[in-house]
Amino acid sequence: MTVSAEIVTSNKVLTEFIYDIWKPLITIINPDLHIPMSNPVCPFLLISKQENMRTVSIIPAYIINLKHRMDRKRDIIKEFAQREEFRINIIEAKEHKVGSIGLWNSIIHILQHVMNTDEEMILICEDDHQFSKHYTADILFQSIAEAADKDVDVLLGGVSWFSCGMPVSPGLFWIEKFSGLQFTIIFRKCFDRIMSSDFKENDAADYKISSLTDNKMVIHPFISTQKEFGYSDATTKNNKIGHVSKLFSEAEERLFFLKNVASFYREHMINIEDKEAYQNIAIPTYIINLPERKDRLAHIQKQFENKSEFDITIMEACRHKVGAVGLWNSILKIINLAVQNEDDVIIICEDDHEFTKDYSSQSLIKNIIAAHRQGADILCGGIGGFNQALYMGNYRYWIDFFWGMQFTVLYKSIFEPILKEPFGEKDTADGILSAITGHKMVLYPFISVQRDFGYSDVTRKNNEIKGLISDYFKKASQRLEMIQRTYSKYNGRELHY
Numbered sequence: 487m488t489v490s491a492e493i494v495t496s497n498k499v500l501t502e503f504i505y506d507i508w509k510p511l512i513t514i515i516n517p518d519l520h521i522p523m524s525n526p527v528c529p530f531l532l533i534s535k536q537e538n539m540r541t542v543s544i545i546p547a548y549i550i551n552l553k554h555r556m557d558r559k560r561d562i563i564k565e566f567a568q569r570e571e572f573r574i575n576i577i578e579a580k581e582h583k584v585g586s587i588g589l590w591n592s593i594i595h596i597l598q599h600v601m602n603t604d605e606e607m608i609l610i611c612e613d614d615h616q617f618s619k620h621y622t623a624d625i626l627f628q629s630i631a632e633a634a635d636k637d638v639d640v641l642l643g644g645v646s647w648f649s650c651g652m653p654v655s656p657g658l659f660w661i662e663k664f665s666g667l668q669f670t671i672i673f674r675k676c677f678d679r680i681m682s683s684d685f686k687e688n689d690a691a692d693y694k695i696s697s698l699t700d701n702k703m704v705i706h707p708f709i710s711t712q713k714e715f716g717y718s719d720a721t722t723k724n725n726k727i728g729h730v731s732k733l734f735s736e737a738e739e740r741l742f743f744l745k746n747v748a749s750f751y752r753e754h755m756i757n758i759e760d761k762e763a764y765q766n767i768a769i770p771t772y773i774i775n776l777p778e779r780k781d782r783l784a785h786i787q788k789q790f791e792n793k794s795e796f797d798i799t800i801m802e803a804c805r806h807k808v809g810a811v812g813l814w815n816s817i818l819k820i821i822n823l824a825v826q827n828e829d830d831v832i833i834i835c836e837d838d839h840e841f842t843k844d845y846s847s848q849s850l851i852k853n854i855i856a857a858h859r860q861g862a863d864i865l866c867g868g869i870g871g872f873n874q875a876l877y878m879g880n881y882r883y884w885i886d887f888f889w890g891m892q893f894t895v896l897y898k899s900i901f902e903p904i905l906k907e908p909f910g911e912k913d914t915a916d917g918i919l920s921a922i923t924g925h926k927m928v929l930y931p932f933i934s935v936q937r938d939f940g941y942s943d944v945t946r947k948n949n950e951i952k953g954l955i956s957d958y959f960k961k962a963s964q965r966l967e968m969i970q971r972t973y974s975k976y977n978g979r980e981l982h983y
């Protein structure tokens with residue numbers, strides 16, 4: 487069903503007829519809630535369009551409230567007072583010694599009830615929901631209509647956290663994972679999936695719903711946040727005053743930041759034509775290796791065999807009791823050499839780098855040039871982790887930070903900042919490089935991964951868990967694959983590599 491944001495202008499008889507039916511339903515739920523009558527227009531009505539049918543509906547809102555939380559009940563009723571676009575239902579929460587299970591059982595109870603109706607979507611609210619200054623009925627209706635048109639399963643009014651976001655329209659973000667269920671619109675096609683899922687004692691309702699579908703969006707700026715009551719019946723860490731408000735504020739600011747990043751790179755979207763792929767280029771490439779690591783040296787030399795696009799220099803790694811400091815000192819030695827040689831771009835490789843099947847010399851050179859024109863300071867060949875990522879053009883994704891230094895392109899613009907940056911024994915090279923600049927990109931599909939030698943000279947944890955490195959790269963690749971699919975879906979075209 488696609489819901490439009492048009493307001494129905496009906497004649498006086500029709501308006502009064504619908505009003506007479508609707509008002510007693512709300513009065514049963516809340517006798518103190520005053521429902522004004524607008525004459526001759528009833529402003530809480532929407533046009534719902536499904537194929538060629540037109541039906542009149544309002545937003546069914548189910549508000550979960552523990553029977554003894556009368557303070558929350560009074561507050562949530564006030565929140566919805568005079569908001570004629572909703573048909574509110576106060577639902578007595580299913581109590582459980584584990585708050586998260588009680589919340590989940592309440593959600594299942596609501597969905598089981600709605601399954602027997604013809605509702606195409608519902609709004610589920612927790613009783614700590616509060617409308618933000620950005621809320622208007624028109625924004626909500628428009629967002630619902632757009633979400634339905636984009637085949638969304640879950641639409642959120644605001645979130646306290648998200649793992650990755652992508653702007654898909656001026657007022658909507660696709661999000662990878664989220665927390666915060668205080669204002670959640672669920673579309674019918676997702677009802678069965680939620681009801682049939684297995685909920686365990688250590689689960690959280692928001693994370694569980696987040697895991698059940700890739701088709702999740704949040705309205706931005708947020709139209710809903712959580713009110714601070716000084717306690718939480720579902721999440722104990724939210725008992726600290728100010729904690730929840732800070733989470734919502736930070737999440738909203740992160741989305742504003744991502745919107746600005748996307749806008750900047752959209753204006754600098756660049757693709758290099760094949761004719762621009764320069765021939766006979768040899769990129770200065772420095773490979774860090776400890777002399778005693780003969781197995782790694784043999785491996786890395788094999789990787790670059792017959793690849794004339796790289797001008798290889800084997801750099802003896804700097805030693806330090808802390809492996810990360812030794813790696814950073816090795817990077818500094820390379821950067822000083824690059825400055826001395828007046829290099830515009832270099833590649834730094836660790837000796838566990840391994841090319842993937844997606845590597846192509848022509849594609850690498852094209853993307854090094856294109857990333858430079860977009861203002862990149864760092865271009866990674868493959869990474870073991872990131873938080874945010876946005877599509878920047880064929881192969882290239884902007885990232886907020888990264889894990890993994892096995893194949894890293896560094897541009898001249900970042901040489902001096904690296905040389906000036908302090909480095910402590912608790913720091914990591916990829917962490918510091920991530921913090922130095924916001925202009926970082928990664929190639930996807932990855933052209934480089936780390937080979938697992940069963941030991942690491944830099945990261946102790948990688949020695950303790952077999953297969954950990956491969957797992958990191960696999961998960962990062964899967965996340966970028968999802969972002970790629972999402973971009974293609976909402977931009978109406980496939981990405982070809």
